[in-house]
Amino acid sequence: MDRTNPKHSYLALAIFLAIVMGGGLFIGTQTAPGPWYAALAKPWFNPPNWLFGPVWSVLYLLMAIVGWRTWRRAPAGTAMRAWYAQLVLNFLWSPMFFLVHRIDAALAIIVALFAAIAVLFLVSWRQDRPSAWMLVPYALWVGFATLLNAALLMLNGPTG
Numbered sequence: 789m790d791r792t793n794p795k796h797s798y799l800a801l802a803i804f805l806a807i808v809m810g811g812g813l814f815i816g817t818q819t820a821p822g823p824w825y826a827a828l829a830k831p832w833f834n835p836p837n838w839l840f841g842p843v844w845s846v847l848y849l850l851m852a853i854v855g856w857r858t859w860r861r862a863p864a865g866t867a868m869r870a871w872y873a874q875l876v877l878n879f880l881w882s883p884m885f886f887l888v889h890r891i892d893a894a895l896a897i898i899v900a901l902f903a904a905i906a907v908l909f910l911v912s913w914r915q916d917r918p919s920a921w922m923l924v925p926y927a928l929w930v931g932f933a934t935l936l937n938a939a940l941l942m943l944n945g946p947t948g
Contacts, residue, residue, distance in 0.1 A: 801856045808852035808875065812844060815879055819886040831939035847929060850922045851875070857919045858912070867915060870908035877901035885937070892946035895937045902930050 821837060855875070858867045877900050885894035905927045912920040 797856075797860060800859065801853070804852040804856040804859070805849070808848050808855065809845075811875075811879055812848040815882050816841065816844065819882040821886060824889055825886060828940060829943040831936065831943065833939075834936060843929060847926050850926060851878075854908075854912070854919045854922050857916055858908075861916060865911075867908060867911040867919075870904055870911060874901055874904035874908055877904055889947050891937065891941045891944060895934070895941055898930065898934045898937050902927070902934055905930060 851871075851874075855868075855871045858865075858871050862868060877897055881894055881897045881901065884890050884897055905923060909920050909923045909927060912923060
């Protein structure tokens with residue numbers, strides 16, 4: 789696919805949107821919080837469940853656009869590798885937390901996810917400032933989610 793051809797570029801954007809939004813939707817529906825999560829002791833700053841869907845929808849949209857912009861610029865570069873790493877880690881977290889019920893392993897994954905986002909941000913800041921700015925809400929949310937995951941671990945133990 790010719791990354792410089794506008795027709796191919798928009799097809800690539802559609803593919804990035806399908807992978808990220810579709811993957812996020814699939815994982816979200818397959819790992820929805822259930823009775824196990826409802827029974828966990830929650831910290832005072834735990835947001836309501838209804839907030840997660842809209843927030844992740846916006847974040848997945850931004851992630852797809854960043855991935856597409858990064859792929860167009862350097863499909864085999866450091867930023868693209870960091871983008872792939874964050875996507876894999878992002879998609880691993882929910883099954884580890886909600887299906888396997890391993891709060892401790894989920895914390896390790898989300899810490900690695902935050903690190904991958906930080907690397908992606910730093911590389912993007914030098915190469916593509918709009919992409920770097922699009923990562924800010926994602927980094928803030930994952931930072932908050934990391935604190936929430938750590939609090940749930942402290943309140944409930946490694947497997948709740």
